[in-house]
Amino acid sequence: MPSEPAPPQAQVDQAIAWLVKLRFDTPSPETHRAFEQWLGEHPHNAQAWLRVSNLSDELAELPNALSRNTLEGSRRLQIRRRDHLKLLAVLAVGGSLGWAAREPLGLPALMADNRTATGERRRIQGSDGSLIQLNTASAIDLHYSADYRELTLLRGEVSLDSNASDDRPYRINTRIGALGTRDGQLLLRENDQGVLLAVRRGTVTLLPNTRAAKQLQAGEVLQVLASGAYSPAHWHGDPWGWTDGVLSVQQMPLGEFIAELARYRPGVLRCAPEVAGLRVSGTYQLGDTLRILQLLGRSLPVRIDLRTRYWVSVAAV
Structure with a gap:
């Protein structure tokens, strides 16, 4: 099937201006209404917004001033954003300049070992024999050594079915803290409150940033807050x-x-x-x-x- 034609440059410039207003300013209800009106005026506007808004997750990994300057600077320089990869390259450079300001969670999602786009899901077989699945718009880093196995959730949602025959401990890093297991099958999902954690099999130890460790067993589903506090999560369905x-x-x-x-x-x-x-x-x-x-x-x-x-x-x- 032929690829969809790129939106005109003018619409891309407008989409970048809207992204700056909505992502880095404090938009009023009037701004939101004006944006929705613009979005519906022409199919090219929606196409341009789709391409530019896909960058917002990558920009979240950069300091606000740097990422705003990256977007506005690229518009002034008339970079050809219909070639999406060129603007991603600009972001990659910005990410390296902002290295010291990032959260210490490994490489940003843009440079992750494994990632998925919106609507994509992916299965990964770890070198240790574990099965890892990434949900939509997710990114992880993996690291294996002689002493341990390690997964870092950079963005989105991941499930891990650890190979219990491997004696090395498995450490999972998230923005609310770490988890440890050897034989666990667990699911992690970032949300506005922190991270949703579900355990299907084995034993998993939760090590929040600011709280004492907690051991979880199969069947438990917790909402873990950024503060380290946690409580049973109520989900209208099957999180798996x-x-x-x-x-x-x-x-x-x-x-x-x-x-x-x-x-x-x-x-x-x-x-x-x-x-x-x-x-x-x-x-x-x-x-x-x-x-x-x-x-x-x-x-x-x-x-x-x-x-x-x-x-x-x-x-x-």
Whole structure:
């Protein structure tokens, strides 16, 4: 299938200006409304926003002033951003300049050992025989030595099925602290509060940055906060579903479901407040997110408005 043509330079410049306003300023409701109006004015705007917004996760790894200057400077220099890799190269240089200011979690997601794009999932066989799976828009680093095995979660979500026949301890680094195991099967997902942790098999030791260690057993699911505090997590479904390529939920509010589905789709996916409380149950194949939206339109009193393939709204009928 031929690749989609690149958006015009003017739209890319406009998208970069919007990214600077939304990412580095304090946008007002009027700014958000103006952005949404611009996004829907032409399909080229949505295409340009998709390309530029994909950089926002990489920019999050840089100091704010540096990453803002990187974007604005590239616009002044008229870098050809239709060649996405050229701007990523600029970001890579910026990342090296901002090395000392990064969190000590290994290489940034841009330079990670393993990473996935939005909507992509990936299986990795570690050299120790462990099975690692990356969910959408995720990045990890791996390191093996004679004495230990180590995985660093840089962004997103990862599941680890440790090879229990390997006697070396397995250390997992996250932004809220570390975990240790030898035979564990566990899942880690970054979210706004910190990290969601689920254990399916074996024993896992949680070592928060500011709290005493806690040992977890199979079946436990915790929300671990940035402060190191933790509590049982309540999930409307199966947090492991994505490892089998599905989104499996029970009585999940539609607003939460749409937010979850949006992780697997590029562009904008919105849910109107008046239908956000409707409940969704079922198992949906993540390989076809448009099909999931169509099924919602048939099973719930909602309509699916597709302004473009990158801007979709779920509203009341």
